Amino acid sequence: MTRIEALARAKINLTLHVTGRREDGYHLLDSLVVFAGIGDTLSGTEAEDLTLSVSGPEAEALRDEPDNLVLRAARLMGGRASLRLEKVLPVASGIGGGSADAAAALKVMAGLTGRSLPRPEDVVALGADVPVCLNAQAVRMSGIGERLYPVLMPKAWLVLANPRVPVPTGQVFARLGGFGAPMPDIPVFPTVIELARWLRGMRNDLEEPARQVAPIIGTVRDALDALPGCLMARMSGSGATCFGLFSTEAEARAGAARLPAAWWTAAAPLEA
Numbered sequence: 001m002t003r004i005e006a007l008a009r010a011k012i013n014l015t016l017h018v019t020g021r022r023e024d025g026y027h028l029l030d031s032l033v034v035f036a037g038i039g040d041t042l043s044g045t046e047a048e049d050l051t052l053s054v055s056g057p058e059a060e061a062l063r064d065e066p067d068n069l070v071l072r073a074a075r076l077m078g079g080r081a082s083l084r085l086e087k088v089l090p091v092a093s094g095i096g097g098g099s100a101d102a103a104a105a106l107k108v109m110a111g112l113t114g115r116s117l118p119r120p121e122d123v124v125a126l127g128a129d130v131p132v133c134l135n136a137q138a139v140r141m142s143g144i145g146e147r148l149y150p151v152l153m154p155k156a157w158l159v160l161a162n163p164r165v166p167v168p169t170g171q172v173f174a175r176l177g178g179f180g181a182p183m184p185d186i187p188v189f190p191t192v193i194e195l196a197r198w199l200r201g202m203r204n205d206l207e208e209p210a211r212q213v214a215p216i217i218g219t220v221r222d223a224l225d226a227l228p229g230c231l232m233a234r235m236s237g238s239g240a241t242c243f244g245l246f247s248t249e250a251e252a253r254a255g256a257a258r259l260p261a262a263w264w265t266a267a268a269p270l271e272a
């Protein structure tokens with residue numbers, strides 16, 4: 001029996017400039033998006049019906065989820081399969097877990113049915129982060145998330161920290177005070193040192209409104225910033241997860257180990 005597996009890696013917005021709003025209420029973004037070497041795993045085998053079982057350390061948060069994004073995505077591909085999701089990424093945390101799972105479901109169903117993958121503009125309605133997660137490479141992302149331009153990234157390590165406060169994306173956008181300028185051209189960075197220097201001049205425009213929803217985000221970012229070897233720290237997506245950028249695996253792992261045990265934390269390579 002054919003079994004297909006896909007990794008749903010954490011999406012990190014190294015920058016997130018909100019540049020405007022469409023008539024339908026969705027916001028226009030300009031964001032440098034990368035992926036971390038940690039994520040959920042989705043596997044699937046052919047079956048009579050479409051079913052999903054969820055396990056793993058973060059599965060509990062999805063127990064009462066009426067319409068898992070994995071099933072919504074799988075239905076879009078029109079196939080039947082027995083799907084198993086190993087949930088590692090915290091839910092509603094700004095690292096695109098649901099969107100990454102949906103993208104993984106599209107890949108698994110494409111593998112099982114032989115159908116081709118949908119285009120970015122056809123999956124953005126599942127979640128604004130689904131196109132970028134389907135692509136799963138470092139990009140400059142614009143539109144509401146459907147326009148993707150590849151960028152080159154240097155070798156780097158990330159520490160991710162989430163205070164275990166779910167932050168619904170819609171609530172954060174609703175608190176946004178205004179719009180900002182897009183990013184300038186993204187240069188090629190010889191090393192993570194130049195990347196960090198450039199990033200310090202950029203923004204996540206959702207950080208202020210997200211802090212209104214969950215003030216602890218400030219504490220998380222400060223804790224990352226204070227870690228030895230941390231080159232810069234910022235919130236990802238609509239929060240509450242923050243990331244710290246590091247040169248080496250040893251510094252990233254040592255840093256993650258120093259963060260409060262009550263938080264969800266991870267050290268992972270930046271996967272360009």
Ligand SMILES: C[C@](O)(CO)[C@H](O)COP(=O)(O)OP(=O)(O)OC[C@H]1O[C@@H](n2ccc(N)nc2=O)[C@H](O)[C@@H]1O
Nearest residue numbers: 013025026027099127128129130144169170173237238
């Ligand atoms: C903030 C980001 O994480 C940046 O990567 C994403 O744009 C969010 O992507 P997502 O979680 O897949 O978001 P969706 O599930 O599509 O949207 C949730 C809600 O966020 C708001 N939303 C989302 C994306 C966007 N470009 N503009 C918006 O205004 C809308 O109110 C929407 O109802």
Ligand SMILES: Nc1ncnc2c1ncn2[C@@H]1O[C@H](COP(=O)(O)OP(=O)(O)OP(=O)(O)O)[C@@H](O)[C@H]1O
Nearest residue numbers: 068069091092093094095096097098099101129237
């Ligand atoms: N497989 C899934 N994983 C996570 N969330 C899911 C899933 N299926 C449905 N959801 C719902 O989607 C909501 C948003 O999930 P997600 O984890 O993508 O948000 P996020 O981390 O804030 O993402 P983003 O960075 O795109 O804003 C959750 O609150 C949950 O109710």
